Amino acid sequence: MSVVGIDVGFQNCYIAVARSGGIETIANEYSDRCTPACVSLASKNRMIGNAAKSQIITNFKNTVHGFKKFHGRAFDDPFVQAEKPKLPYSLHKLDNGNTGIKVRYLEEDKVFTCEQITGMLLTKLKETSENALKKPVVDCVISVPSFFTDAERRSVFDASQIAGLNCLRLITDTTAVALAYGIYKQDLPTPEERPRNVVFVDMGHSSFQVAITAFNKGKLKVLSTAFDPYLGGRNFDEALVDYFCEEFKSKYKLNVRDNPRAVLRLHQECEKLKKLMSANSSDLPLNIECFMNDIDVSSRMNRGHFEEMCAQYLMRVEMPLKVALEQSKLSRDDIYAVEIVGGATRIPAIKERIAKFFGKDVSTTLNADEAVARGCALQAINSLLTCIVLH
């Protein structure tokens, strides 16, 4: 039996396992260590992960993604109501008032709970682990955002049970990252010495989390946590989508918003463009063939313009950093390093803002995509050993 750590992201999931040789991240059947948080329900079968992602456009009404934040939320919650018109699939109010997801599956109209959808995703991640490790996987540790409420955590826990997993613990994303950092540091101060204070910043697809942690050998203390639960890479994609929708309306007389498939295609292209802009500051093209009504569309964007468009989001980077620093009661000089993880911290303007706030360069010692899962794997081994000792 093996015990794994699972990072269930808004967009991407990773699984890691602690083995005698160290921590390994597990690859799926596509040799990809990232499994998209996507479930596609069809007339004859269901697809999960990479296979589901390829159905996002063709089977848009029944391909569910971006559901992580519906965990434990009422259908009437303002966040759910604000998301609803933007989703290609339908939401449905469940009898208990929670958010359900309505799809057509096996030729029938079905409403799934968020726990069931995440349960399907976790079932897939369990299978991926079992195929890679060639043994049954039941025990696991799963990460949740630090701002998740008890109801939201409970809901993720219930999803793990649906998948036949035994979730030993849920830990927060930033604690997992801190564990992944601490394990390989041989030169941490002894318990008698002044601790080493490290800031961990994680910006994923949907949220922004910060934690300040004090390290001594064998000891980790979280001094403060702060977050903006609604700031992440997807805000930057949406800013680009909004911009091009307007441009294509005037340039090609296309009402992109009226066509869900076109919106989804534009989203995919905008995300690619955003990533390209992280590495290039020059003008970059956006071309989509047969976009709508057989019209090919094209445009250009560059990093400078993109940053202007996203000023409202970039402005929000500072506040959680400030809150975390104040709550930790440390000054900037007490900070040893600022470690960044999460895909959206690759945006140069985000890195710059974090570095400017702390007055030091950001460090990228950790694997930005896999650090959370790796920390979960460490916690998993730890929790399992504690269980064995206690029983």
Ligand SMILES: Nc1ncnc2c1ncn2[C@@H]1O[C@H](COP(=O)(O)OP(=O)(O)OP(=O)(O)O)[C@@H](O)[C@H]1O
């Ligand atoms: N090179 C890059 N430049 C800009 N953004 C990037 C780059 N690489 C990845 N991203 C963005 O990072 C985000 C995904 O990051 P990550 O996998 O950490 O999110 P997640 O863990 O699924 O989400 P969350 O932590 O909010 O649940 C996406 O918005 C993606 O477009």
Ligand SMILES: [Mg+2]
């Ligand atoms: Mg994440």
